[in-house]
Amino acid sequence: MLDLLIIGGRLLDFKRGLVEENLGIKDGKISYMGVDFPQAKEVLELEAQIVSPGFIDIHMHEEDFVLSQGDYDIAKTMLAMGVTTAVAGNCGNNRQSLEAFLSQLNSSGSPINYMSYIGHNFLREQVGNRDTKAPSTREQTQKMRSLVNEAINLGALGISYGFEYCSGGSFEEAIGIAEDLKGKEGILLTGHYRYDGDRALESIQEMAEISKALDLPFLISHLSSCSAFGYMKESLDLIRDYREKGVKLFVDAYPYTAFSTYIGSDVFEEGCLERWGVDYKDIQLTQAPYENTRCTEEIFMDARKNHPKMLAIAHVMREEEIAMAMADPMVIVASDGIYSSGKGHPRGAGTFPRFISKYLRDEGLMEFVEGMKKITLMPAETLGLSNKGRLEEGCDADLCIFNYSEIRDQADFAEAQKPPLGISHVLIDGKFALRDGTSTEGRFGKFIARKNGS
Numbered sequence: 271m272l273d274l275l276i277i278g279g280r281l282l283d284f285k286r287g288l289v290e291e292n293l294g295i296k297d298g299k300i301s302y303m304g305v306d307f308p309q310a311k312e313v314l315e316l317e318a319q320i321v322s323p324g325f326i327d328i329h330m331h332e333e334d335f336v337l338s339q340g341d342y343d344i345a346k347t348m349l350a351m352g353v354t355t356a357v358a359g360n361c362g363n364n365r366q367s368l369e370a371f372l373s374q375l376n377s378s379g380s381p382i383n384y385m386s387y388i389g390h391n392f393l394r395e396q397v398g399n400r401d402t403k404a405p406s407t408r409e410q411t412q413k414m415r416s417l418v419n420e421a422i423n424l425g426a427l428g429i430s431y432g433f434e435y436c437s438g439g440s441f442e443e444a445i446g447i448a449e450d451l452k453g454k455e456g457i458l459l460t461g462h463y464r465y466d467g468d469r470a471l472e473s474i475q476e477m478a479e480i481s482k483a484l485d486l487p488f489l490i491s492h493l494s495s496c497s498a499f500g501y502m503k504e505s506l507d508l509i510r511d512y513r514e515k516g517v518k519l520f521v522d523a524y525p526y527t528a529f530s531t532y533i534g535s536d537v538f539e540e541g542c543l544e545r546w547g548v549d550y551k552d553i554q555l556t557q558a559p560y561e562n563t564r565c566t567e568e569i570f571m572d573a574r575k576n577h578p579k580m581l582a583i584a585h586v587m588r589e590e591e592i593a594m595a596m597a598d599p600m601v602i603v604a605s606d607g608i609y610s611s612g613k614g615h616p617r618g619a620g621t622f623p624r625f626i627s628k629y630l631r632d633e634g635l636m637e638f639v640e641g642m643k644k645i646t647l648m649p650a651e652t653l654g655l656s657n658k659g660r661l662e663e664g665c666d667a668d669l670c671i672f673n674y675s676e677i678r679d680q681a682d683f684a685e686a687q688k689p690p691l692g693i694s695h696v697l698i699d700g701k702f703a704l705r706d707g708t709s710t711e712g713r714f715g716k717f718i719a720r721k722n723g724s
């Protein structure tokens with residue numbers, strides 16, 4: 271007997287399109303798809319909602335368990351927007367050690383499944399190089415190399431780089447810490463570009479060269495905030511060109527015209543406003559004493575000096591270039607969500623409903639079923655998760671059930687964690703994590719170790 275039978279929905283099956291069939295779950299797996307009504311302990315009746323694979327966020331930033339006092343923060347907003355698996359440790363930055371992150375997940379479970387990278391910038395601090403502008407010594411690089419190996423043994427996906435945040439981290443250092451991963455199956459590298467705007471292409475070239483030198487796939491992070499200053503088309507063309515030549519490049523982007531990072535970081539160094547063609551008022555601060563304040567020169571300088579760990583939101587990118595990235599068939603949609611004490615950018619609570627409602631439904635940027643692959647099947651394949659991101663018998667029953675005419679993001683720059691509309695149920699391993707729009711407070715998520723070749 272099935273544990274659960276879902277009837278009356280429209281199943282998002284990437285082989286056949288949207289099909290009006292029933293879906294059965296047993297022992298956490300999809301065990302039936304068809305028009306019959308096999309016996310089940312429980313039946314969930316839908317009214318033509320879409321039953322989609324749970325969304326997979328291939329680029330986000332996990333909670334800082336010290337700041338959140340051991341509780342989950344972003345994992346909850348992820349769940350509310352339909353995410354069932356997310357990838358932590360991006361942009362070179364882990365918010366705690368991988369060991370601490372794993373021990374939290376293993377001891378309490380998690381609202382969603384997590385995978386993680388080990389971050390280059392985080393490791394630099396671990397080995398005592400706290401100067402982001404200084405190269406690491408040979409000894410420090412060797413130490414990082416062995417810490418990378420330890421993280422890989424714990425199940426990390428690979429290394430994340432945060433070049434823009436650490437100008438001292440050279441190409442040679444990036445290769446040096448990954449020396450033992452060369453050509454190793456199942457490893458994925460990822461990186462936050464070294465320069466944005468007019469130097470975006472040179473940054474993409476550097477990441478492609480790293481991929482070639484190490485013979486490893488490389489996921490270019492959030493192209494939206496790297497290139498949507500007049501360089502999107504050239505950036506996409508360059509990545510496509512590399513891919514056609516056999517370089518294993520992937521790319522993600524988020525559906526907003528503002529980016530977010532710490533006000534004290536190197537991103538906001540002198541010359542940034544000129545480079546983006548914007549003014550101080552286009553930079554918004556998120557926490558006291560400047561909560562929801564647009565900068566003046568004076569506030570900007572004070573925040574950088576006295577509140578460097580405050581998240582800032584920079585309203586600086588061009589909408590037509592964001593749409594171009596969303597529509598490109600090779601671009602994976604991911605949130606880059608990050609919160610600090612619940613404050614930050616709405617992308618951590620709105621990315622996927624926003625992509626579906628704004629770009630697929632309202633603007634009709636691409637065909638619905640094709641578009642949905644960008645948040646399910648494509649990230650699953652890039653991560654080597656052959657049991658997720660698709661509805662097929664035998665796959666994990668991670669599902670997001672939503673009403674296509676009602677789904678919409680609600681989080682905005684004033685209420686950055688406001689949940690979306692239109693998502694009724696989210697299941698993880700066949701269990702209700704969100705039911706009738708409300709979290710069940712289940713902790714069904716776990717840490718997923720790297721799959722391929724592990």
Ligand SMILES: [Zn+2]
Pocket residue numbers: 360361462491492
């Ligand atoms: Zn980043």
